[in-house]
Structures are given as C-alpha cells and as structure tokens.
Amino acid sequence: MRTPACRALSALVLSLGPAAAHASVAAEMDLAELCRSADAVIHGIVVSAESAWEDGVIATRSTVRVARSLKGAAGDQVVVRTLGGVVGGIGQIASGEAALRPGEEVLLFLEAAGPAYRAVGMAQGAFHVRRDPATGQKAAWQELGGLAVARPGPRGLEAAPAARGAPVALDELLRRIERLVAAPAPGGSR
Amino acid sequence: MRWLPLALALAVPAAARPYVRTTTQSSNAPCPGGTAHPLAWRAFPVPFVVDAAGSADIPGSSAFDAVGASFATWAAPACTGLRFRDDGTVANVPVGFRPAGPNVNAVKWIESGWTESAQAIAVTFVTFSCDTGEMLDADITLNGQNFTFAVSPGPTAIDLQSTVTHEAGHVIGFDHNPDPESTMYATAGFGETKKRSLTDDDIAGVCDAYPADAPPPPAPAAAPRGGGGCSSAGVDPTLAAAAIAALAARRRVRPRRLEDGLGARGSPG
Numbered sequence: 504m505r506t507p508a509c510r511a512l513s514a515l516v517l518s519l520g521p522a523a524a525h526a527s528v529a530a531e532m533d534l535a536e537l538c539r540s541a542d543a544v545i546h547g548i549v550v551s552a553e554s555a556w557e558d559g560v561i562a563t564r565s566t567v568r569v570a571r572s573l574k575g576a577a578g579d580q581v582v583v584r585t586l587g588g589v590v591g592g593i594g595q596i597a598s599g600e601a602a603l604r605p606g607e608e609v610l611l612f613l614e615a616a617g618p619a620y621r622a623v624g625m626a627q628g629a630f631h632v633r634r635d636p637a638t639g640q641k642a643a644w645q646e647l648g649g650l651a652v653a654r655p656g657p658r659g660l661e662a663a664p665a666a667r668g669a670p671v672a673l674d675e676l677l678r679r680i681e682r683l684v685a686a687p688a689p690g691g692s693r
Numbered sequence: 694m695r696w697l698p699l700a701l702a703l704a705v706p707a708a709a710r711p712y713v714r715t716t717t718q719s720s721n722a723p724c725p726g727g728t729a730h731p732l733a734w735r736a737f738p739v740p741f742v743v744d745a746a747g748s749a750d751i752p753g754s755s756a757f758d759a760v761g762a763s764f765a766t767w768a769a770p771a772c773t774g775l776r777f778r779d780d781g782t783v784a785n786v787p788v789g790f791r792p793a794g795p796n797v798n799a800v801k802w803i804e805s806g807w808t809e810s811a812q813a814i815a816v817t818f819v820t821f822s823c824d825t826g827e828m829l830d831a832d833i834t835l836n837g838q839n840f841t842f843a844v845s846p847g848p849t850a851i852d853l854q855s856t857v858t859h860e861a862g863h864v865i866g867f868d869h870n871p872d873p874e875s876t877m878y879a880t881a882g883f884g885e886t887k888k889r890s891l892t893d894d895d896i897a898g899v900c901d902a903y904p905a906d907a908p909p910p911p912a913p914a915a916a917p918r919g920g921g922g923c924s925s926a927g928v929d930p931t932l933a934a935a936a937i938a939a940l941a942a943r944r945r946v947r948p949r950r951l952e953d954g955l956g957a958r959g960s961p962g
Contacts, residue, residue, distance in 0.1 A: 532812060540812075554722050559789020560818065563722050586809065586816070588722035589823060593792065595720070598817040598863055602721030614810075624812040 532624040538683040540623045541612040543575030546632075546677065549603045550580070554588030561595040563588035564619060565603040567611065573677070574684045575613075583611065584619040601629035602646060608632035610643055610676070632673055642670030712877065712898030713868040715819070717826050730826030732819065732866035733902055738778035739865075744801040745782035748835070748842050748853070755844045756853060757782065760800050763857035766891060767865055772900035774907065775865065790820035790830040798830060798864070800857065802837040814840050814851060817860045831864040833857065855888040867898055 538544065545567065552565040565583045586597030601622035603609060610630035613620035622628030630643040716729035741764060748756040764777045786799040809816055813836055820830040835842065835856075843850035862877045870877040876888045876895050891899075 552722060556792075559787060559791055561820075585721060586818070587720050589720065589724050591792075592724075592823045593790070593820060593829070594717060594722075594724050594823045595790065595818060595820045596715065597721075598819070598860075599813065600721055600816075604721075616808075621810065623810065625810045627812070628810075 532627050534679060535683050537612040537623055537628060538574065538680060540614065541574060541628070542615045543581065543613045543620060544573040544611070544680060544684065545569045545575075545581060545613065546571040546573065546610045547580075547608070549605050549607045549609060552588075552603060552605050554590050556590055560586060560597070561588040561590055561593075562586055563603075565605070567603070567609065573680050581613065582619040583613060584616060584621050599625045601626045603629065608641075610673070610680075630676070633670075635670070641673035643673045643676050644670040711872075712870050712875070712894055712901075714898075714902065715863070715866050715868045717821065717823050719868065724823035726823070730824075731902070732821050732826045732828050734775075734828045734865065737774065737903075738776035739798065740778045740780045741798040741800065742780045742783045742786055744786045744799060745784040746802065746804070747782075748802045749804050749837055750842045750850065751844055751853065756802075756842070759844050759854040760857050763854050763861050763889070764864075766858050766889065767861055767899055770891070770896045770900055772896065772905050773903045774905045775899055775903035788832045788834055789818060796830045798832060800833045800835070802835045802842070804837040807836050807838040809836075811836075811839055815856055815860055817863050819863060819866075828866060833860045833864065852889075858889050862895070865899065866902060867895075870894060870898075 532540065547567045547569045550566050550568050552563050554561050554563040563585050565585065566580055567583055568580050569578065583601075583603060585603060586600045587595050589595075601611075608631075610632060611620075612623040612628040614623050614628075626647055627645060630645055632641055632643045634640070635642050714731040716731050717724040718727070718729040719732075743757050743760050751759075761779050764779070767773075768775050768777055780797070783797065783799070786797060786801055788799055788801055790796050807813075815833060815835045818830075818832045818834070819828060821828050835853075841850040842853045842856075844853055858876055867877050872892065872894050874892050874894075876891055877898075
C-alpha cells in the first residue's frame with residue numbers, strides 16, 4: 504500500500520519535464536511501480552553512446568558509469584540499450600524512448616534485456632539530473648514530453664495528466680527510492 | 694495602437710502554442726551538425742500497409758478500416774496536398790528501415806514476442822535523412838501482447854482510431870502540441886474519441902507543412918557534416934504566425950473528405 508506522501512511524489516515525478524521528442528503511448532507507472540519493476544536502479548553518468556542498425560531498427564547502446572546502485576547488482580558500469588539514433592547520415596526516432604546523452608548525470612530504472620539493460624516504461628524509467636542554478640541543489644526529472652501515458656480509469660485506460668511541472672530534489676527522490684526498494688512488495692514478495 | 698497586434702501575439706500563453714514540427718534534432722541521438730531540418734515526406738501519395746494479421750482483439754475488417762480512417766483524417770482538409778495511398782495488407786510485414794530496401798510504411802500489431810518495454814502500448818519508428826529531413830520510412834507498432842484494442846471506447850480497451858490518428862501525426866512529422874484539444878496533445882485520450890478528428894491547430898499544421906497548392910516541399914541544401922550540438926524540438930518560428938492566427942477561432946473540425954487520398958484496400962497478401 505502506498506502512502507499519501509508516496510502517491511503525491513509519484514504524481515509529481517510523473518508530471519515533470521519539457522517536451523523533447525516523440526510520442527509513443529505507455530501505461531503510466533508511478534515511482535513504486537518503477538522500483539518494483541526494475542531489476543536495477545542506478546545513479547550514474549552516461550560516459551558514451553554508440554548507435555547501430557539491428558534488423559531495420561537503429562539502437563543506441565549507452566555506457567553508464569555507476570556511482571551508486573540502489574537496487575540490483577549492477578556493477579561498476581552498465582550498458583543501456585535505447586531505440587533510435589543516427590547511423591551514417593540516417594536518423595531514426597523511436598517515439599517515447601528514454602534519451603541518454605553522454606556526459607549527463609542520470610537516475611535509471613532498468614530491466615534486463617539480453618546482454619544489456621533497457622529503461623523501464625520507456626522514458627518513464629530515466630530521470631535526468633541537473634543542478635538548479637537558483638538553489639545550487641541537484642534536481643531530477645523525467646522527459647515525458649515524448650511519451651503519452653495512460654492510466655486505468657472508470658472507462659478503461661484514460662489519459663494521464665500532461666507532462667509539466669518542476670523537477671524533484673534529487674536527495675529527496677533518492678530517499679524515497681531507498682524506502683520503496685526496502686519496503687515489502689504488495690503480496691509479500693519483492 | 695499599431696503595437697497591439699504584436700502585443701497580442703506575445704501575450705499568447707504557452708499553453709496555446711501552435712503545432713510543433715519534429716526535426717532532425719529531435720532524436721535521442723540528434724543528427725550531427727546541429728541544424729534542425731523539419732521532418733517531411735517529399736513525395737505523394739505516402740503509401741502504407743497494415744499487417745494482414747490485424748488485431749486479435751478486433752474481428753473482421755474493422756481494425757483495417759479504423760487505421761485507414763486515421764490516416765485519411767490528416768489528408769482530409771481541403772488546404773493540404775498531403776495524400777496517402779492505402780496499399781492494403783501484407784502478411785508478416787517487416788518493421789523498420791533497410792538502407793538497401795525495399796521498405797514499406799507499416800502498421801502492425803505485435804501479439805506475441807513484443808521485445809520492447811512491456812508498458813509500451815504503441816511505438817512509432819520514423820526514419821529520416823539527417824541532411825535534409827526527408828522522411829524515408831515510418832512504422833507504427835501496437836502492443837497487442839499486453840493491451841486490448843477496440844474500435845469503440847470501452848472499459849478495458851484502447852480506442853484504436855484515436856491512437857492511430859495521433860501516431861499518424863508523428864508519421865507525417867509532427868511532435869506534441871501543448872493544446873489539450875489537439876490530436877497531437879501528448880496524452881491523446883483513451884476511452885474517448887475526440888482525438889479521431891483534427892482541431893484547427895492540427896489543420897493549420899498539416900496545411901503549412903503540406904499545402905494544397907504546392908508540390909511536396911523541396912529538400913533543403915544538405916547540411917555540412919561534423920560538429921556536435923543538439924536541441925529539443927521546438928515550434929518552427931516561420932510557421933508560428935499563421936498558427937497563432939488559427940488559434941483565434943479554434944474549434945474542432947471533422948474531416949470532410951475521408952476518402953480523399955485513400956485508395957481501395959487490396960486483398961490480404
């Protein structure tokens with residue numbers, strides 16, 4: 504059972520971020536669901552990215568140096584596969600996919616996908632971290648502008664709130680994740 | 694008083710910004726060079742096919758008809774020259790782009806073996822030239838393995854036509870529109886059908902990108918390769934004035950010519 508505070512945070516983090524890419528449509532995941540679904544949750548820096556063709560699809564494999572592992576045995580670095588990229592002057596956009604940029608600090612919810620990881624729930628599984636020049640504090644947000652999200656409602660899947668809002672303080676977000684990862688999952692299993 | 698029009702234009706709130714074009718800088722790995730070419734098709738009609746297997750959730754031809762209607766909606770305004778050609782169905786249609794070809798623009802349900810995020814309901818792939826923004830291929834994949842689709846809103850299903858109309862907007866080069874009424878709003882509604890039709894903002898976009906009285910837009914001069922830099926997708930400033938004018942009398946417009954630009958569906962392949 505989620506607490507009101509956790510629900511509030513989940514609603515907040517799911518309403519963050521400027522439009523940046525394209526749309527796919529994905530089921531909405533709150534912070535607890537992201538934690539529960541992820542095989543690994545890491546905080547780190549994207550150190551490199553390389554795109555390549557994979558049977559008609561361009562995929563980008565980004566190497567992320569792990570500064571802190573909050574869930575799972577991720578090791579010192581992980582490789583995250585995202586859809587889309589550029590190869591030989593041809594670009595491909597895979598709508599709603601997480602965007603990982605070399606040099607960027609990120610907080611990632613990852614699921615194992617063969618030899619690499621991928622972001623849970625597409626762009627929902629990637630938080631981008633930057634220092635707020637006004638406060639000096641680090642803040643994190645999801646870039647959900649490229650992703651249409653839907654949640655269960657009385658009439659079935661319904662549109663979730665638009666992607667807008669302010670970033671979340673990174674320290675607070677990390678504390679919430681630690682609590683959620685440590686808490687027993689509904690039904691008694693992790 | 695002569696400053697009033699400018700003042701009104703500047704006073705348009707962010708929530709009422711007009712349509713947004715996708716560019717060569719919109720990808721999560723942007724094209725080199727930093728020049729943002731809007732994505733657009735250069736030749737009409739734009740052909741598309743639907744995988745012959747259709748949707749396991751929707752019997753008969755209803756799913757194919759809904760997909761056709763979704764594309765036709767964007768070609769319906771009299772002010773656009775955009776045309777699609779429905780090439781019918783193809784068995785086991787491939788998704789993605791092969792530089793050596795051949796390629797087809799496809800709509801396909803993946804009923805088993807969905808390899809991307811399980812939470813993704815639909816994923817659209819758009820392939821383009823970094824030098825010009827010319828669109829080379831576009832495919833819409835629908836996650837039939839984990840979600841149920843329907844041709845009418847229901848308690849447990851996703852409205853197919855609303856979803857594909859929204860995705861078709863990406864297929865022709867549009868990004869999300871901040872106007873909640875727009876078909877290209879990021880949270881195109883499920884359980885509702887209004888996204889099946891276009892607002893005046895959507896029509897202004899398709900008519901500016903693909904005007905009726907002009908040939909398909911020429912390819913821009915190739916940008917020099919190399920360098921870096923990236924930028925987020927934004928409003929094309931050259932198109933903003935016309936779209937702002939359209940906002941003044943915004944209303945939802947139903948397509949008048951659903952059959953335009955839509956050929957007869959072929960036999961299942």
